[in-house]
Amino acid sequence: VQGNKSSFEMVREPHLLLIPYPAQGHVPPLLKLASKIAEHGIKVTFVNTEFNAAKIMATMPEKAEKGGLIRSFEGADQGRLTNLMNVSPSLVLLLIFVSDGLWNSPTKWESRELHLFLMAPPTLAVSFHVKKIIDAGIIDNDGYAMPMTDEWISISEETHPWKRNEFNWSCPEEPMIQKIFLEITCAAAETVRISNWVLSNSIYELDSPNCDLVPKVLPIGPLLASNHSGNSAGSLIPEDSSCLRWLDKQAVGSVIYVALGSTTTLNQQQFEELALGLESSGQPFLWVVRSNLVNESLTRFPNGFKEKLAGRGKIVEWAAQEKVLAHSSVACFLSHCGWNSTTEGLSMGVPFLCWPYFADQYQNRRFICEVWKIGLDLTPDENGIVTRHEIQRKVRKLISDDGIKSNSLKIKEMARKSLVEGGSSFKNFERFISQVKSS
Numbered sequence: 435v436q437g438n439k440s441s442f443e444m445v446r447e448p449h450l451l452l453i454p455y456p457a458q459g460h461v462p463p464l465l466k467l468a469s470k471i472a473e474h475g476i477k478v479t480f481v482n483t484e485f486n487a488a489k490i491m492a493t494m495p496e497k498a499e500k501g502g503l504i505r506s507f508e509g510a511d512q513g514r515l516t517n518l519m520n521v522s523p524s525l526v527l528l529l530i531f532v533s534d535g536l537w538n539s540p541t542k543w544e545s546r547e548l549h550l551f552l553m554a555p556p557t558l559a560v561s562f563h564v565k566k567i568i569d570a571g572i573i574d575n576d577g578y579a580m581p582m583t584d585e586w587i588s589i590s591e592e593t594h595p596w597k598r599n600e601f602n603w604s605c606p607e608e609p610m611i612q613k614i615f616l617e618i619t620c621a622a623a624e625t626v627r628i629s630n631w632v633l634s635n636s637i638y639e640l641d642s643p644n645c646d647l648v649p650k651v652l653p654i655g656p657l658l659a660s661n662h663s664g665n666s667a668g669s670l671i672p673e674d675s676s677c678l679r680w681l682d683k684q685a686v687g688s689v690i691y692v693a694l695g696s697t698t699t700l701n702q703q704q705f706e707e708l709a710l711g712l713e714s715s716g717q718p719f720l721w722v723v724r725s726n727l728v729n730e731s732l733t734r735f736p737n738g739f740k741e742k743l744a745g746r747g748k749i750v751e752w753a754a755q756e757k758v759l760a761h762s763s764v765a766c767f768l769s770h771c772g773w774n775s776t777t778e779g780l781s782m783g784v785p786f787l788c789w790p791y792f793a794d795q796y797q798n799r800r801f802i803c804e805v806w807k808i809g810l811d812l813t814p815d816e817n818g819i820v821t822r823h824e825i826q827r828k829v830r831k832l833i834s835d836d837g838i839k840s841n842s843l844k845i846k847e848m849a850r851k852s853l854v855e856g857g858s859s860f861k862n863f864e865r866f867i868s869q870v871k872s873s
């Protein structure tokens with residue numbers, strides 16, 4: 435014993451406990467971070483929640499039994515989490531979205547907190563400053579932009595302005611949901627304030643003004659499976675690898691890859707319009723149609739749709755997205771602009787067709803189309819439908835746009851450089867690791 439410390443405490447190695455929010459979109463990036471940290475010789479325990487474990491058991495029991503994916507922890511409540519903490523880690527890694535109190539670390543742990551923020555820097559910055567924005571009268575307490583504000587709202591002179599109703603909590607037609615999203619945002623800001631480190635799955639050069647608005651943030655992205663274990667561990671849905679063989683047979687730069695993340699849903703009319711838009715584009719396409727993509731009981735393809743395609747279209751329930759985006763046959767990515775999909779697409783130099791649905795996706799679209807200029811927007815008609823004609827028109831326009839192609843390759847190169855020795859994400863991660871080791 436020295437001072438008031440036991441010898442056990444003095445020799446204790448850093449040990450990180452990683453706890454993902456129970457949702458598909460949150461597990462893979464945290465697993466990628468876990469691999470990246472473990473590669474530096476630091477002990478990592480990855481907690482599997484009951485929700486995630488049940489999903490794996492339902493779809494991939496062999497993977498769960500082997501424990502191949504993640505070590506299971508039978509508990510998602512605070513009490514059981516406290517028991518787990520008898521392993522006494524020196525750090526607790528929490529996701530920003532879990533700031534509803536569920537995962538708050540019990541004070542008896544001697545721990546530091548680290549948050550991996552899974553959204554883009556503008557969303558992090560606006561979340562961090564949300565109270566100031568309310569106090570300044572830019573939005574009211576329910577999250578609505580105040581009537582006297584202009585169409586565009588700036589949170590600082592250097593950052594790209596926000597459009598009214600494109601804040602990550604905006605859900606104007608559902609005031610209750612908007613209020614909940616705003617409360618989560620405020621709680622997230624508090625979580626960031628009290629944490630020792632805030633890692634961001636982004637690259638400083640992509641949006642330095644917004645990164646500079648959050649004092650502790652360390653952009654360490656893009657977090658890509660290909661940079662670590664070489665596989666896409668963390669998927670709660672089995673990947674259909676037949677699409678990679680199908681891609682091998684397509685011409686270079688010809689395929690539209692269509693994937694709307696893990697939660698987006700379409701109504702039947704919109705689903706059929708998308709199918710007909712892909713068909714009429716004349717391009718080969720690979721389309722991820724999750725079993726719950728259509729928000730009605732059955733997903734019905736338009737009459738004769740599959741028969742007419744004659745091999746030009748490939749439909750899968752879930753793909754190995756990073757491998758698909760890295761494939762030379764892919765020409766563009768029709769995406770909902772979730773932040774993981776955005777970082778993966780831009781890291782592979784693939785131009786985007788943007789179709790955002792909620793939360794941070796609108797602001798991600800704005801950066802893709804207007805700041806980085808690596809994509810085009812799909813505009814809904816007066817009834818809120820993205821028509822087959824709009825899809826056909828924008829696919830043709832995007833595929834023939836050399837400016838967008840060249841910008842996409844420049845951003846790809848920026849992403850690559852950030853991760854190699856001397857790059858910004860590389861240096862930020864080294865800084866973080868050396869602080870952890872010396873803590």
Ligand code: UDX
Nearest residue numbers: 459693695696697722752753755756772773774775795
């Ligand atoms: C959610 C929110 O929707 C998003 O706005 C937020 O930024 C993060 O959390 P999600 O909708 O799932 O995420 O979208 P996204 O962030 O793009 O994540 C989807 C992930 O699923 C990506 O990592 C992607 O590679 C993976 N994926 C998707 C597959 O592995 N296979 C597929 O077929 C489709």
